[in-house]
Amino acid sequence: MEEREKLNRLRWRCTRRAMLEMDLLLGEFLERIYPTLTPEQADAFVTLADMEDLDLWPLVNGSRQSPDPVQAEVLALLASVRIK
Amino acid sequence: MSKSSIPVLKFDAVIVGAGGSGLRAAIQLSEAGLKTAVLSKVFPTRSHTVAAQGGVSASLGNSEEDHWHWHMYDTVKGSDWLGDQDAIEYMCRKAPEVVVELEHFGMPFDRTDEGKIYQRPFGGHMSNFGEKPVRRACAAADRTGHAMLHALYQRNVRANTQFFVEWMALDLIRDESGQVLGVIALEMETGDVVALHAKATVFATGGAGRIFYSSTNAFINTGDGLGMAARAGIALEDMEFWQFHPTGVAGAGVLITEGVRGEGGILRNSSNERFMERYAPNAKDLASRDVVSRAMVTEINEGRGCGPNKDFVLLDITHLDPATIMKRLPGIREISIQFAGIDPIKAPIPVVPTCHYQMGGVPTNYKGQVVREDGTPVAGFYAAGEVACASVHGANRLGTNSLLDLLVFGKASGDSVVHDVRSGELGLKDLPADFAERTLARLDRLNTQTGGASVAETRLELQRTMQKHCGVFRFKDMLVEGVARILDVEKAAARTEIKDKSKVWNTARVEALELDNLVEVAKATMVSAEARKESRGAHVRDDAPDTPANPNGRDDVNWHKHTLWYREGNRLSYKPVIMKPLTVDTIALKTRSY
Numbered sequence: 001m002e003e004r005e006k007l008n009r010l011r012w013r014c015t016r017r018a019m020l021e022m023d024l025l026l027g028e029f030l031e032r033i034y035p036t037l038t039p040e041q042a043d044a045f046v047t048l049a050d051m052e053d054l055d056l057w058p059l060v061n062g063s064r065q066s067p068d069p070v071q072a073e074v075l076a077l078l079a080s081v082r083i084k
Numbered sequence: 085m086s087k088s089s090i091p092v093l094k095f096d097a098v099i100v101g102a103g104g105s106g107l108r109a110a111i112q113l114s115e116a117g118l119k120t121a122v123l124s125k126v127f128p129t130r131s132h133t134v135a136a137q138g139g140v141s142a143s144l145g146n147s148e149e150d151h152w153h154w155h156m157y158d159t160v161k162g163s164d165w166l167g168d169q170d171a172i173e174y175m176c177r178k179a180p181e182v183v184v185e186l187e188h189f190g191m192p193f194d195r196t197d198e199g200k201i202y203q204r205p206f207g208g209h210m211s212n213f214g215e216k217p218v219r220r221a222c223a224a225a226d227r228t229g230h231a232m233l234h235a236l237y238q239r240n241v242r243a244n245t246q247f248f249v250e251w252m253a254l255d256l257i258r259d260e261s262g263q264v265l266g267v268i269a270l271e272m273e274t275g276d277v278v279a280l281h282a283k284a285t286v287f288a289t290g291g292a293g294r295i296f297y298s299s300t301n302a303f304i305n306t307g308d309g310l311g312m313a314a315r316a317g318i319a320l321e322d323m324e325f326w327q328f329h330p331t332g333v334a335g336a337g338v339l340i341t342e343g344v345r346g347e348g349g350i351l352r353n354s355s356n357e358r359f360m361e362r363y364a365p366n367a368k369d370l371a372s373r374d375v376v377s378r379a380m381v382t383e384i385n386e387g388r389g390c391g392p393n394k395d396f397v398l399l400d401i402t403h404l405d406p407a408t409i410m411k412r413l414p415g416i417r418e419i420s421i422q423f424a425g426i427d428p429i430k431a432p433i434p435v436v437p438t439c440h441y442q443m444g445g446v447p448t449n450y451k452g453q454v455v456r457e458d459g460t461p462v463a464g465f466y467a468a469g470e471v472a473c474a475s476v477h478g479a480n481r482l483g484t485n486s487l488l489d490l491l492v493f494g495k496a497s498g499d500s501v502v503h504d505v506r507s508g509e510l511g512l513k514d515l516p517a518d519f520a521e522r523t524l525a526r527l528d529r530l531n532t533q534t535g536g537a538s539v540a541e542t543r544l545e546l547q548r549t550m551q552k553h554c555g556v557f558r559f560k561d562m563l564v565e566g567v568a569r570i571l572d573v574e575k576a577a578a579r580t581e582i583k584d585k586s587k588v589w590n591t592a593r594v595e596a597l598e599l600d601n602l603v604e605v606a607k608a609t610m611v612s613a614e615a616r617k618e619s620r621g622a623h624v625r626d627d628a629p630d631t632p633a634n635p636n637g638r639d640d641v642n643w644h645k646h647t648l649w650y651r652e653g654n655r656l657s658y659k660p661v662i663m664k665p666l667t668v669d670t671i672a673l674k675t676r677s678y
């Protein structure tokens with residue numbers, strides 16, 4: 001799959017989610033922070049985006065921790081996103 | 085292009101939508117052995133039903149005495165007497181059955197010590213015909229919708245339902261007699277346009293809350309089912325009725341639970357005044373949703389809103405002990421920080437009344453069959469869930485009745501399909517020669533358009549227009565102007581231009597196609613609201629005030645009827661409310677007061 005297709009698929013999965021909160025956060029992250037990630041971080045983000053919202057939300061708001069260090073880095077960035 | 089140019093797949097039934105209602109319908113079909121396709125824009129368990137946390141209602145009577153007839157009364161009253169009483173009786177009677185069935189499908193409901201389904205109180209649930217609160221809501225912690233979708237999905241996997249994931253239905257196929265023969269859909273991964281030809285088509289596409297600028301609904305709620313139905317000449321019923329939640333975060337729309345005011349949160353205007361003291365001296369900030377929403381809008385309209393554009397008010401909890409906030413209102417601090425950019429321990433949260441739920445939709449009867457104005461079914465067409473208008477919610481939905489609606493009418497529509505297919509009433513009729521023409525023309529237009537408007541900007545204009553002209557509190561002149569504005573938006577939407585013309589995974593194209601649907605819903609809403617010259621339930625007009633002749637502005641003599649909006653000519657028609665239940669006596673018109 002070429003880059004544009006991959007990115008568009010990721011965009012769909014970031015902005016057509018079950019909960020509005022996650023549409024907003026992941027959509028904003030994709031536009032602003034995703035382009036600055038290392039390849040390992042980018043892969044970790046794709047894995048996170050494939051999770052269901054009620055599993056992802058506790059990881060973002062800090063009520064659960066990810067055991068994976070790269071994933072934890074990406075989650076910290078995700079938690080720093082502000083919608084305003 | 086001729087019909088041979090797009091591939092055709094054949095099924096007994098195609099269901100568009102894999103949320104609670106679509107999955108519930110699919111179980112009936114697959115378990116009956118029908119060859120069933122379910123289409124969804126996203127993986128089924130990522131449907132918006134996940135967002136429902138509060139619960140699902142049923143008069144199980146597990147915690148205290150309850151009866152379906154009391155539930156029926158509450159629903160009729162909640163609907164401000166606009167709900168159809170046959171459908172409401174059907175739903176409330178069926179509730180215990182479908183909830184217990186869901187338990188058998190593996191739904192992990194909260195339980196009492198004796199192991200029964202635990203039930204909790206919820207606004208508007210009363211015993212003995214409105215006498216006192218009763219515990220009727222069943223929940224699975226705060227994951228009710230999520231747990232429900234998982235239970236229904238697993239059951240479908242067992243029954244071999246065939247899923248088409250990340251497929252978007254674009255248009256309904258109807259023949260000359262009006263019979264529905266399936267849908268035309270776009271597979272995002274390939275960009276292919278395919279016909280799904282079926283004996284029966286069920287719409288379960290959910291709501292369209294994204295027509296408003298401020299909405300608690302996820303981005304997916306673009307009203308595709310409504311758009312497709314309207315383009316195929318089906319009327320949309322009661323589209324002026326939208327339920328608003330008083331406290332969505334200004335800008336983002338994210339819901340701030342009622343619990344915040346329950347714990348002592350105070351609403352303030354730009355001069356820091358606790359304005360609810362003027363509107364509801366007793367209940368103050370805890371007055372009912374509609375009273376609070378209207379007060380907020382009045383403050384904003386009269387120039388006492390906050391911020392540079394004076395377009396929100398503040399929800400203040402800075403006077404509460406931070407320990408209380410963290411303990412009693414978990415998640416509120418994180419939500420405020422991420423979506424409002426403020427820490428609610430130190431600063432108040434900007435909030436506005438926010439669109440939450442669509443009461444209107446594709447007209448159906450209590451069997452889940454889509455009906456014409458005279459009540460006769462449209463052959464081959466069924467609908468359930470938020471896209472449908474049975475009408476059980478009338479002018480205002482009772483909390484937790486929506487998840488119930490998904491189960492009851494998902495199942496009923498499935499049973500109707502099985503009956504109509506088995507009885508031989510519905511065969512696989514030939515597709516008309518030009519069945520794909522309009523859809524292909526729409527796609528062609530998008531591929532060749534130059535110098536047109538941007539999709540994102542047009543969508544934003546639509547949302548701002550709806551919010552300003554047709555929000556929670558409505559004004560005559562604003563509505564009249566709103567109709568003209570929304571027709572301008574329609575013109576812009578007909579000329580949207582996308583830069584990316586590629587075939588595979590073209591999300592720009594998909595968003596442009598979603599916008600076409602939002603436009604139909606917005607027109608239906610604005611035109612229906614402008615015409616209804618009364619206040620009823622969630623439709624509240626400044627020029628239809630509370631008088632002795634018309635309590636709460638409700639005018640039963642002229643307006644106790646359902647609206648039907650037709651896309652062709654932007655035409656309105658009306659039909660009577662069904663006041664005769666299936667077996668019990670009519671619940672007669674009365675002033676709605678709590």
Ligand SMILES: Cc1cc2nc3c(=O)[nH]c(=O)nc-3n(C[C@H](O)[C@H](O)[C@H](O)COP(=O)(O)OP(=O)(O)OC[C@H]3O[C@@H](n4cnc5c(N)ncnc54)[C@H](O)[C@@H]3O)c2cc1C
Pocket residue numbers: 100101102103104105106123124125126128131132133134135136137138139140229251252253254288289290291300301302304308309339440441468469470471483484485486487488490
């Ligand atoms: C924040 C929030 C909280 C809520 N809480 C409660 C509650 O506690 N209790 C309650 O009773 N109700 C609640 N509601 C309302 C309730 O959640 C919804 O009304 C209900 O879940 C809608 O279910 P549905 O099956 O009709 O549609 P959805 O669950 O929205 O599913 C729609 C499906 O249609 C698919 N689809 C849409 N368009 C297309 C297309 N063009 N092609 C293919 N597929 C398509 C989608 O992919 C999806 O699978 C809440 C709503 C919100 C927003």
